[in-house]
Amino acid sequence: MHPAPSVIFFTAFSGLGFGLLAWLGIGLPPVSGVTAFVFYVLAYGMAVGGLLSSVFHLGNKKNAVKAFSQWRSSWLSREGIMAVVTLLTMAPYAFEQVFLDSGALKMLGLLGAVLAMVTVFTTSMIYTQLKTVPRWNTPLTPILFVLFSLAGGGLFAGQVRAAAALLVALGVIQVIAWMQGDAKGATGASTLETATGLGRIGKTRLLEPPHSGQNYLLKEMAYTVGRKHAMKLRAVALICAVVLPVVLILALPAGHVLAVPLIALHIIGLLAARWLFFAEAAHVVRLYYGK
Amino acid sequence: MTTLPASTEKKLGLAIDLDTCVGCHACVVNCKEWNTSNYGVPLSDEDAYGAEPHGSFLNRVHTFEAQPASGCSQTIHFPKSCLHCEDAPCVTVCPTGASYKRSEDGIVLVNENDCMGCGLCAWACPYGARELDALAGVMKKCTLCVDRIYNENIPEEDRVPACVRTCPAGARHFGDFSDPNSNVSKLVAERGGIDLMPEMGTKPVNKYLPPRPKDVPSDEQLNGQNTEPKGFLAWLDKALEAI
Ligand code: SF4
Ligand code: SF4
Numbered sequence: 298m299h300p301a302p303s304v305i306f307f308t309a310f311s312g313l314g315f316g317l318l319a320w321l322g323i324g325l326p327p328v329s330g331v332t333a334f335v336f337y338v339l340a341y342g343m344a345v346g347g348l349l350s351s352v353f354h355l356g357n358k359k360n361a362v363k364a365f366s367q368w369r370s371s372w373l374s375r376e377g378i379m380a381v382v383t384l385l386t387m388a389p390y391a392f393e394q395v396f397l398d399s400g401a402l403k404m405l406g407l408l409g410a411v412l413a414m415v416t417v418f419t420t421s422m423i424y425t426q427l428k429t430v431p432r433w434n435t436p437l438t439p440i441l442f443v444l445f446s447l448a449g450g451g452l453f454a455g456q457v458r459a460a461a462a463l464l465v466a467l468g469v470i471q472v473i474a475w476m477q478g479d480a481k482g483a484t485g486a487s488t489l490e491t492a493t494g495l496g497r498i499g500k501t502r503l504l505e506p507p508h509s510g511q512n513y514l515l516k517e518m519a520y521t522v523g524r525k526h527a528m529k530l531r532a533v534a535l536i537c538a539v540v541l542p543v544v545l546i547l548a549l550p551a552g553h554v555l556a557v558p559l560i561a562l563h564i565i566g567l568l569a570a571r572w573l574f575f576a577e578a579a580h581v582v583r584l585y586y587g588k
Numbered sequence: 589m590t591t592l593p594a595s596t597e598k599k600l601g602l603a604i605d606l607d608t609c610v611g612c613h614a615c616v617v618n619c620k621e622w623n624t625s626n627y628g629v630p631l632s633d634e635d636a637y638g639a640e641p642h643g644s645f646l647n648r649v650h651t652f653e654a655q656p657a658s659g660c661s662q663t664i665h666f667p668k669s670c671l672h673c674e675d676a677p678c679v680t681v682c683p684t685g686a687s688y689k690r691s692e693d694g695i696v697l698v699n700e701n702d703c704m705g706c707g708l709c710a711w712a713c714p715y716g717a718r719e720l721d722a723l724a725g726v727m728k729k730c731t732l733c734v735d736r737i738y739n740e741n742i743p744e745e746d747r748v749p750a751c752v753r754t755c756p757a758g759a760r761h762f763g764d765f766s767d768p769n770s771n772v773s774k775l776v777a778e779r780g781g782i783d784l785m786p787e788m789g790t791k792p793v794n795k796y797l798p799p800r801p802k803d804v805p806s807d808e809q810l811n812g813q814n815t816e817p818k819g820f821l822a823w824l825d826k827a828l829e830a831i
Contacts, residue, residue, distance in 0.1 A: 298711075356705020356725025363684035363702050367590045373708055374683035426681065428788055429714045486787050487714070489652070494782040494796055495606075498654035498662055507616075507648035507668075510640055513719040517707065581785065582716035585650055585668065 298430065299520045300575035303354040308420060309564070309571045311347025311380070312442060314340050315413040316450020318387050321394075322410030325456050329398035337391040339453065341384065348380055372426055376419040383412040417446040424574075431485030432478040432578040440470055445538075445567060452542065452560050461546040464563075468539035471570065475531060483579035492584040503587025518580035519588055527577055530569050538566025590682040592675065593691035599765040600693045600732055601672050601793035602752065603772040603781055607800050608759035611651055611665030615751035615760060619647040619669070619730075622750035626735045628700045632723035644721045646670070646730040647751055664799055667760065669751070670717035670730035671784065671792030672696050678709035678718060678729075686727070693764075694793055695734055700726045714788045737762075765793055 317340040321328065328336050352361055365381075367374040387409040393402045421442035424433040444467040451460030489503070490496025542559050549555055623646055624631040633643030647669035655661045672689075676696050679687045686703035689696045698709075698718075705725040710718040718729045733749035736742065746753060752760045763772035772795070775781065781795035817825050 354706075356707070356720050356727075357703055358705075360684055360686075360702060360704035363686075364704060364706070365683075367683050367685050370590045370592075370680040371683040373681065373706065377683065423681075423708065427711055428677065429712060487785055491787060492714075492785050493652055493664070493666060494784060494798055495652060495654040495664060497798060499656040501652050501654045503650065504653040504663060505611075505651035507650045508642075508645075510642040512642055513644070513710070513722070514716045517710065517720075518716075580711065581714050581788070585716055 298575045298578045298580060299517050300572050301354050303350045305568060305571045305575065307347045307351035308442070308574075309347070309445075309567050310343045310350070311420065312417055312446040313449045313453065313564075313567075314342070314344025314347060315380075315383065315416050316446035316448070317453040318344065318383065318450070319410040319413040319447065320450050320454035320456060322387060322390065322406040322408075322413065324403065324406060325459075326454060329394055333391070333394040333398075336454075337395065341391075344380070344384065372419055372422040376416065376423060379412065379416040379419045383409060383416045386412055414443060414446070417443050429581050430578045431481045431483070431487075431581075433574075434485075435474070435477060437470060437474040437477065441467070441474055444470060445570075449560075449563055449567060452556070452563055455556060457546045457555070457559070461543050464539045464543050468535060468543075471535065471539070478577065484581045484584055487581045487584060489584045489587070492581070503585075506586060514582055515586065519583045519586060520576060521579075521588070522573075522576040527573060530573050534566045534570035534573060536566070537562045538570055590679050590685055590687055592679055592689050596674075596689070596691050596694035596766070598693040598767075599672075599674070599793045600695060600737070600763070601765055601772070601795070602669075602732075602749070603761040603763070603775045603795050603797060604667055605759045605761070605775075605779075605797040606664050606666065607797065608757045609649070609665040609667055609755075610757050610759075611649055612756065613649050614754050614756060615667055616645060616647050616649055618750045618754035620645055622733065622736070623728075623731070627731050628698070628728065629721060629724040629726060631728060632721050634722055644719045644728050646717075646719075646728060659804065660802065662799060662802060667751070668715060668717070669794075670696060670713075670732075671715060671790070671794035672730075672732060674791035674793060675789060677712040677714075677788075677790060681708045681712045683708070694766075695732045696729070697731055697734065698727045698729055700724075703727050714785050714790065715792075732762075765795070 321336055352358055355361055364374055364377045368378050390402045390406045390409055418439050421439040425438040428434050444463060448460050448463035448467050451463055489501045493501055495501040541562050545559055620631055631644040635641050650666045652664050652666055653661050672694055676689055679689050684702045684704050686699045687709050703726040705720055707720050709727055718727055721728050737747050748762045752762045761772050761775055763770040765772055767773060776795045779797040781797050783792050
């Protein structure tokens, strides 16, 4: 699939934003006043920024608001609704922490934390639901999205010990997901023979493509990334997102100074992993184009 | 509403005969011609007179080659447009309600006034039947010529999809698959019509009629005749040999 920067940024940063909101919702770290304000600006900034960036890749932005209407069937619709509900639920809790700090809205915070994770889950389901993209169509996809969100949010929240544990889990699941995806083969159970029904005659190949130029399908869904290139990026993703942060957390005393390189490294790894999430995923329509 | 109707009164669709299609692309052209000037926004082209022309089409013809275990390969021209699936994944994923399946005849349509151009429905379709128009930013797909088949302002013989009307080989058949006695249901029964990518669980309405098996060339020889010369030729033969 075409790794569109807007969608990579959307999923990566809204995931981090909602992850941080979840930590703040359960009161870790316990913040108030200006500190709380800075944390919430960061969390809302990433969550809302991510959502806005997703609007950039729409062909017809003026209808974006209609995306809230089809929650009965559509994960994309549910995602939009859950994002707004979470942001609205956390708002009074955040206000209370910044300006009053009475601890009166603890329950609301807990609810917000749960909703934040549900939001990340709905985001992941947009991809997971697609049978047409075998690499995404696995229960590991939501697990990965939630782990990325919680672990990354934990780094932002300064909960480095918990984040380290989550990162280890994330690393393990990510490697399993890559291996499982490789084992499935690009197009899973579908082949050109099942796609055309010509398997009953014999081995089938494309003789002439339907058009000599590009089209939307080829641009959007026939992106391929070289295996060598992918392997290098997998290493970058794993080392930056998981290995180095965990080593740093275990080796060095916690503190604000450590937070910056930790987060920077993790984001580099996260973006590499998310780029691969799209670039390595193959859509079955490529079969009709002999790919 | 992007939930699917539990059932539809009719199941209108196409039976496409892979044995008959000659790969002329006439259906591609007539589809584009009709649909660029009727339902919804035009099917735009980019760089139409330049080095790399491309644009939106609702119907495209691929050509494949199938190689049996022995003997010659078979060339198959393969028209492909929306299959108006019963279990259309493109409809349920749509967040805006723009995509829908009609309960009266099962046609899958996009209401362009609601579409936000997110492209998710095109990702959900296994068959590459949906293309986002690059200029208008809304999703385009085959409408089964909904604006022809019920259109009382055009002659009756034209009230079929443009691709069916134009096909010079008669490879595309339009009808109601819910009626076991319809032309298309009969063709499917006779010819063993098949679903594309059944493993995707989309239950396509459109069916493909597989190519008939090729004749196998026989090794048998004709009986030998006139092996011995007779009459004038026999005399000539002898005379020439004597020289
Ligand atoms: S062929 Fe594709 S676009 Fe048409 S109904 Fe089926 S899934 Fe939807
Ligand atoms: S591109 Fe349009 S029709 Fe397709 S899913 Fe998005 S809003 Fe719905």
